[in-house]
Amino acid sequence: MTSHTRLAALAICAAGCFTPLVALSHAALIEAETAQAVRLHAFYDTGEPMSHAQVIIYAPDNPVSAWGQGVTDRDGRLEFVLGPETGRWSFQVRQSGHGAMVHVEVGDDAPVVTATSSAQSWGQRLVMVALVGWGALGTALFALARRKGRDASA
Amino acid sequence: MHLPDGIVPVEMALAGYACTAGLVAVALHRIKARPDPQAEIPRVAMLTTVFFAASLVAVPVPPTTVHLMLAGLMGVMLGWFAVPAIMVGLFLQAMLFGHGGLTTLGLNGMILCLPALLAFGLWRQIGGRWPDLAAFGAGAGAVVVAVAIFATIVLTGLPAELDARAERAAVQVFALAHLPLALAEGVIVLVLLRVLRRIEPRLLPHG
Structure with missing residues (x-):
């Protein structure tokens, strides 16, 4: 084995030994805070x-x-x-x-x-529809009554 | 299909109020010019209630839900009276059910009053000759026109920060979901006018 070959083998061994140490040096850090x-x-x-x-x-x-x-x-x-x-x-x-x-x-x-x-519940909605319907019916009857009154007076 | 508050820019909401105010003024002028406008009030009152309550009838059309509009029916049955009737109905829907906003009342009025008047025009043009075709066309066409106006307003007033492509896709799905409703409303107007022709022709606009 030549001196160059020994040197190369030594370098590879050194790299193999230190690589895990380098990887372990990436430590995990956590910052925690509360937020709304x-x-x-x-x-x-x-x-x-x-x-x-x-x-x-x-x-x-x-x-x-x-x-x-x-x-x-x-x-x-x-x-x-x-x-x-x-x-x-x-x-x-x-x-x-x-x-x-x-x-x-x-x-x-x-x-x-x-x-x-x-x-709104369906009950509330139906009450509203009934109220508006009642108002429309009242308007319709009022208009019809006025019309009949006018026809009668004529 | 009601625009809620905060969906469109303020300028568009104001423009909607201006256009609807003009439309209401024209409608009231036309109504006033009739020989006996008060004679129509009972029918207007009852149909306003039907229009008001119709927004509660939700029809599931996957993946969404649509509700009855009845703009075509209002236009055919009431003519120019449809404009004030629809505005009263929209106001009550906004106040009592939260359907549509008060700031967008003008735009919502345009969305439904214009199709109603177009339906009225269609009925007046061909209703005497082809009543079934005119009734179906008025009912279905009003829905299609209303959806087109709605989509145009929504897409024109999109805020810059919104994903326009996603909203356009959602509007397309929404518009397609209204096609069955258009057919349904066409059939509703057709059947109703047929029934009226048979039992009470005086209630028909051409009766």
């Missing part, structure tokens, strides 16, 4: 989820330009972490011209959620 997150659930008033709807997020200090965007999942849900700004965050969920906006107050205390609109 928002969980959205968007659905139509028929109960159907707004699947894959687009979400636009507006920060409290700039309610005109979007702070961030997202897309809901198949169930109409989306979770994300807010920035450090405190105040009223706004979230608009929209899909094919339909959508709604929700505002969330974020401050030093726990966030308070305010919903866009309360979902």
